[in-house]
Each structure stands twice: as structure tokens, then as C-alpha cells.
Amino acid sequence: MLAKEVKEKLIKIVGLENVEDSPVERLVYSYDATPQFQALPDAVVSPRNTKEVAEIVKICNEYNIPIVPRGSGTNLCAGTCPTEGGIVLLFKHMNSILEIDEENLTVTVQPGVITLDMIRAVEEKGLFYPPDPSSLKISTMGGNINENSGGLRGLKYGVTGDYVLALEVVLANGEVIRTGGKLAKDVAGYDLTRLMVGSEGTLGIVTEATCKLIPKPESKQTMLALYQDIEAAAQTVSSIIANKVIPTTLEFLDQPTLKVVEAHAQIGLPTDVQAVLLIEQDGPSEVVKREMEKMHALCEQGQAISVQIAESEDEAEALRTARRSALSALARLKPTTILEDATVPRSEIANMVKVINEIAEKYELTICTFGHAGDGNLHPTCLTDIRNHEEIERVEKAFAEIFEKAIALGGTITGEHGVGVMKAPYLERKLGEAGMAAMKAIKEALDPNHIMNPGKVFAKDCRKRVVVSR
Amino acid sequence: MLAKEVKEKLIKIVGLENVEDSPVERLVYSYDATPQFQALPDAVVSPRNTKEVAEIVKICNEYNIPIVPRGSGTNLCAGTCPTEGGIVLLFKHMNSILEIDEENLTVTVQPGVITLDMIRAVEEKGLFYPPDPSSLKISTMGGNINENSGGLRGLKYGVTGDYVLALEVVLANGEVIRTGGKLAKDVAGYDLTRLMVGSEGTLGIVTEATCKLIPKPESKQTMLALYQDIEAAAQTVSSIIANKVIPTTLEFLDQPTLKVVEAHAQIGLPTDVQAVLLIEQDGPSEVVKREMEKMHALCEQGQAISVQIAESEDEAEALRTARRSALSALARLKPTTILEDATVPRSEIANMVKVINEIAEKYELTICTFGHAGDGNLHPTCLTDIRNHEEIERVEKAFAEIFEKAIALGGTITGEHGVGVMKAPYLERKLGEAGMAAMKAIKEALDPNHIMNPGKVFAKDCRKRVVVSR
Structure with missing residues (x-):
């Protein structure tokens, strides 16, 4: 639970009705769409504007309180599970489409906008926002940006990051920065826009985004x-x-x-x-x-x-x-659905499908496979039961082998779902020790007190996939 | 000059013929395509492979020697001018096209490959690499990546960074990392590929790159x-x-x-x-x-x-x-040609052209304007004479006003030429103090001894455009 002093300060910023810490509220935000990860936050705080976000962050930075930004929690890597407690920062009030600019072909949104609502709004103007994660009916743009979400149209059009032109971000020190612009080209310093996209809330909190649109295909x-x-x-x-x-x-x-x-x-x-x-x-x-x-x-x-x-x-x-x-349908079959998104070069898709089936057979598991084959991005999905410890051991081993094989084929451990807590133990296999060290150095530089969604991307000692709630 | 001990170590790595420190050789690499910036390096070193680059970097990191990676030096921001001395790292030996992968539509190159040579090679296979900076006949892919170069086809197809899928990079500590892959999607950790692209050699040295190709337009x-x-x-x-x-x-x-x-x-x-x-x-x-x-x-x-x-x-x-x-033609008219690449949202192009002409008139200067209008990326080019101090003062003021106006219109100080030394004094106007601090923190994290192309991107106290050679 938050210290009384901290809670009072937060209430002063966002109002009593926007700081929730009842057992029910904390339970509701203790998990996301990722199976088997759960941990109670200390409170759920809903800011109404960027200024409030910045003030909340300053307090968290002062008191070393973890902040987990959250849209609709549809991610599949436990990226919004408050594994270290702290505050779930909910964007339910910051959910407006601020502008559709028909001259520059851009849309500017707050993080809480539902993806499909935005897509429909731009399509009404004859414009097109291609990224379409399967969760688009409920996912938010802020979540899509934090996870660099893909979708069914990624093969031709790319992913969320390919459309983000500019961001407003609250850094861990409470400073607000603006990156990029309504610009086709901008090389003024490092590409902080792309660094923030997909960083899963571990480097800063996105409070506004301007995205590129294209003419709607005929x-x-x-x-x-x-x-x-x-x-x-x-x-x-x-x-x-x-x-x-x-x-x-x-x-x-x-x-x-x-x-x-x-x-x-x-x-x-x-x-x-x-x-x-x-x-x-x-x-x-x-x-x-x-x-x-x-x-x-x-x-x-x-x-x-x-x-x-x-x-x-x-x-x-x-x-x-x-x-x-597909995922919702599969999830109905067994108590536990573990889905991965190992990705390989397109030329290796046939190999990868073959390997997945061989591994499923070897470990006597039910693994269904679907996904964005054209991107080399498959979602092998294991239908299992977390209570069956012996089977879960086999599931662990099977997915470890799938990751190994994906990397051996020139692939990666995650194409579009993110690392979060779930894939953190496997990240070093993709990046190597020096790559991990470089990423950690960047994290340390921008968030020295580790308040920004701590425990995500970088693994703790534990290699277990299933986190025990705290 | 390099200490004898250092020189001997470098010779041991790359061979006597690849460490040059004659006055002539140092003079040749004392400047790049940017007018009015000149500074002598201590030596010019030409590695033959990634291992040699890593060994050189380790020595430079130990002895605090600046490293300036250089392709053909065609950049227009003094990005490869060795303003703080040290080593110019020349990629004349690392200039191969390593692979054109027709199944995955990728090309893998060493940094010293001439851009046009690579474009021709992929076009022979019916494939297409869109970024085409005006210097493509002599510029190198390594240079294009370091500067995130644009070109004439950027409006529809984007810039260099939009095509870089994977990099091999030697970090300041001499470690070699590999980012990305032949992958349409990869969200395994922070986007180090995009962070490196356009970082002007200040965060690491690119030793290999894999770029996306697309089918050649009919x-x-x-x-x-x-x-x-x-x-x-x-x-x-x-x-x-x-x-x-x-x-x-x-x-x-x-x-x-x-x-x-x-x-x-x-x-x-x-x-x-x-x-x-x-x-x-x-x-x-x-x-x-x-x-x-x-x-x-x-x-x-x-x-x-x-x-x-x-x-x-x-x-x-x-x-x-x-x-x-256009630039070469303009450069013949007057002793000094100062070219900028302020960029604005596309809808502001007409405003920007008008403002440039008004400013030229106000300061009684000859400013010719050409550029990638569809990208909002103009190159106002002032024909002047560096020896005319009074006029140069006016040029300074005029460009400062152009930058101010571009930023006021939602634009940026550089669309495709990079910051380098030349635009470093103006960067904070675009990014603000907090944005500058974030970028500096990243630089500090990855290059604590400031050996990677020091003096670029981040300005020293001096606001003058013209650096005195050391």
C-alpha cells in the first residue's frame, strides 16, 4: 500500500476519484491479457492531462514507486502486470483524438484512444492507418506504441513504429519532452521517437502521439x-x-x-x-x-x-x-493458453513450422500455430494447464527450444508482442551479453531509480515463466 | 600526433600500410564536403575487418583518442571533420556487398560500399533500394546510415533508416553487437538499430548493415x-x-x-x-x-x-x-556556399519559401532555394565569401532566423544532413533542455570517455559556425 503521505499528494494532483486503492480495484488491475502473471498494484491512478502525469512521475521518482502505464492491458508479454507493485497509471481520461490533419496526413492522439476508433475516424476522411493488431477493438494507441504492435497488414505496411512521427513523453525525472514532428524527415539528434516506441514504458510515459497516415487504398x-x-x-x-x-x-x-x-x-x-x-x-x-x-x-x-x-x-x-x-478461440479449450511470437526471416517459415511440429511431438504437447506468416512471425500456441506441473515443465522446455531454433535461423524471440516479464529471460539469447549491457546502460541513463515499469524487458535471476504474485 | 606507443599498437593491428600520419595524408582527411570546417587528424587508419575495428576502438578507449568514422566524407554537417583530432577511421577496405538475398529481399553490405554501386547491383536482380541521396555516386552506405540520409525518392519511400533492418556495431568499449535481423518485425528490446542510424558515429561504429529491398517498380x-x-x-x-x-x-x-x-x-x-x-x-x-x-x-x-x-x-x-x-553548380559561383536543410510540415512549404525570400532580402543576401519540397525539406543555399566577415555575420543571423521560423512552423533544423558540428549550436532550440539532457544521457551511457566522434551533435560553448582548425 502507498504511504499515507504519498496517497495524499496523488489525490491533490488528480482528485480523490482518480486514486483507487480498494482491494477490488487493485485486483482488477493486477493482471493483463497474459496468462499466469498476476501481482497487486498499490494503487490505480488516472491522470487527466500531461501535467498531472509529470507531477505523478515526480512523486514516484522521489519516493521510488514503480509506475506501470496501462491502456486496455491487452498485451501478451505481461508488460502491464505490476510485478513490483506501485502505481498502475490508467489513461481512461486521456482518450481523445486531438487532430486529424488532412494537409499533412497525420493524426494526433492521446494514449488512451482505442485503436479501432482512431482507424475508423481517419478512414472517414479517406485516410488510412495500417497497423491493426488483433486486439484493435479494445487496445489503445498508447499500448500499441509501447509494444510496437504489429497486425495483419504488417507485411506490406509495417508496424506501429513505422507510423509514429512524434511523441510527447514524460521522462522519469518528470520532465516533458517532445520528439519528432509532423515531418517526413527529421535528423535533429538521436531518434528518441523510435527508441521510445516498443520500450514498454520502461524509458518514459507516452502522453501524446502524432502518427503518419496514408491515402486509403482504393x-x-x-x-x-x-x-x-x-x-x-x-x-x-x-x-x-x-x-x-x-x-x-x-x-x-x-x-x-x-x-x-x-x-x-x-x-x-x-x-x-x-x-x-x-x-x-x-x-x-x-x-x-x-x-x-x-x-x-x-x-x-x-x-x-x-x-x-x-x-x-x-x-x-x-x-x-x-x-x-484465433487466440480467444484457442483460449477456450484449455485452462491455460501460452502463446509465443518467435519470428524468423521469411525464407525460413517452412523450416520453422516444421520445427514447431517436431518439438510439439517430442514433448507430447498440443501446439497450434497461426500467425503473420508473410512477416515470418508465427504464434505457436500451447494449450495446457498451469496446475499440471509436469506438463508445464515440458512446455517451458519446448518454448526454449523454439526460441533457440528461431534465433539459429536468424530470427528473434518476439516479433510484435514485446518482451515484458514473459520473454525477459530469453532476451540475452537474442542480444548477447554486450547487447544487453548496451540496453541496460540506456535504461540506467534515462531511469536511474528504476521507477519506469520495473522488471520488464530486463530479467531478474529467475527463469521461470510464471511469476508468483507478491 | 599519436604517441609512439599507440601508433605501434595500431600498426600491429592493421599493418604499417594502413596507418597513415604524413602531413599530406592528415591534410587530405582534415575536411569533408562541408565548407569552412577543417581540423587535422592525428592519423588515418584503415581497418580490414570488424575484428580490427574492435581492436582499434579498444586502444582508443584506453588512451582517450577520438575516432571519426569516415566513408567518402560527402556529408554537409562537418560530421566527419576531425575537430578534436584523433583517428579518422577509413573504410576503404571494408567495401563489399556481402549478400543480396532474393528470398528475403535484403542486401548486406560493409560500410565502405558506394551507395550507387549497391543500388545498381540490387536493380540487376529486379530489386530496389529507394534512398538516393544526391551524393549517391560517391557516398558510402556507412555514411548514409550514420547520417540517416534522405534523397529524391524520400517522399514516397522514406529515408535510409526506413530500410536498415540489422546492424553490426562496434561500441565504445570495443564490444561488437548485432542489432535486428532479416526480419520484418523484431521487438526484442529497445530499437538499437534506429538509435544507431543517424547517430553520426557518436554512439558506435557501424561495421555491417542489412537493408530491406522492395520489388523494383515496373x-x-x-x-x-x-x-x-x-x-x-x-x-x-x-x-x-x-x-x-x-x-x-x-x-x-x-x-x-x-x-x-x-x-x-x-x-x-x-x-x-x-x-x-x-x-x-x-x-x-x-x-x-x-x-x-x-x-x-x-x-x-x-x-x-x-x-x-x-x-x-x-x-x-x-x-x-x-x-x-544543384549544390555543385551553386558552389561554383562564389567562394563559399552555405547550405541548410531546415524542414517543415508539408503544409507549410509555401510559408517557408516566402519566409526564406523575406529573410534573404532583409539581410541583403543571395539565397537560392531548392530541395525535396514534397518532404517539406528545403535547402536554402547562401552564396557568400567567408573572407567577408561583415557579410558572414549577416549570413549567421539569416540562418538563425530561418531555423527559428522552421521550428515555429512545427519543423526541424535538419531533415537529412545531420547535426554534426555545423548545426549543433541550434539543436537545443528544437529539442529543448530536457530533450538535450536525455540525448546526452544516452551518449554518456554508451560512450563515457567521449571517444566516438566527439564534438558532433552536442555543441560546445561556441556558437560560431566556422571552426578554427586546431
């Missing part, structure tokens, strides 16, 4: 290719890229995922095939038509047993929604 | 629009973007620039108009055709007195080459 087509051979599907992914077609979306779902998604969504997905590719292209209609034909041919050459183009936008949207629901 | 068209009213030309730039057309290239040249470029290139550029826009679009031919027509109409609506599409690729290439030669 047209879009969606296609489903069915495979009886998983590796043939993965091979098609590599072959499309190598043939110099970059579709908007190139998603992979294996049979176990298909089955649960269909049971959940009931839109007539085929459940008798080993894998499907969900392929989309957008842009000028002539180009979309031509490239869809090219990909159609490549799928067939790659042993697809059937390739169908969605006949309407409703049908296409149903397919996308089904894909986005 | 077709391209080039158009020249002539204006008798400068602001009308600038207004057309904003109007094209606001109409949701994003051309590859949207360059602006005013009459004084046109005149000298034509005298230099002799390709029949109009010299009786106040300004021209050079517009290019690439992509699928149907789309290029349609968008060129749309832009043609927008130019005409915007009071262009003539709009002509280049009839052949030769004619188009002549126009591009002429634009690229």
Missing part, C-alpha cells in the same frame, strides 16, 4: 488457399515474397487452429485441411487484380488443393475477424 | 511544371499531398538555382521562370499514368504556366541528374 481483395500439407503452405509464403509480390496480408492457420476458430466463429471455414493461407492485397484495382492472379497461380503451383477469392467484403471481413479471434 | 514517369510565381509552386506541393497523391519525387528549384544548374548541365532547363517542380511517380503503369494526370491537373490549377512530361528515360535522367547537381 480496393481490396481477399483469398483463402487450402492445403493438405502444412509445409507446402509455408513454402508458398516464401515463394510469393521471392516472386516479388508483397501482399497486405499473408496469414497462416493450421488445422487445430482452424477447427477451434470455426467452432467459435461459424463462418464455414474448412476444417478438413491441414492449413490455410489467408491472403489479401489492396491498392488500385488493376494492380490488386493482377497480383491476386499471380498469387493464385503461386498457391496452385505450391500444391494448394483449393484457392477461393472472397466474393464480398462481408465474406472477407468474416475471414479477417475469424483470424483475429 | 514503370516511372517524370514531369516538369514551370511557374512564374514561387509561392504558387510551393502551394501546388501542398495541394498534391492534400489530394492524397504521394509521388516518388516532388522537387523544387527556384530561378537562381535553375540558372546555375542549366549553365552547369546544359540540358535546356527553362531559366526564364521563377520556379519549377520536378515530379516523378513510379509503380504499375496504369497507376503511374492516372496519378501523373491527376498531378498534371493540380499543377495547372495551381497556376503552372507549363507542364511537360519527359518523353524518354534519357530526358528524365537528365532532369534528375541536373537536380542532383
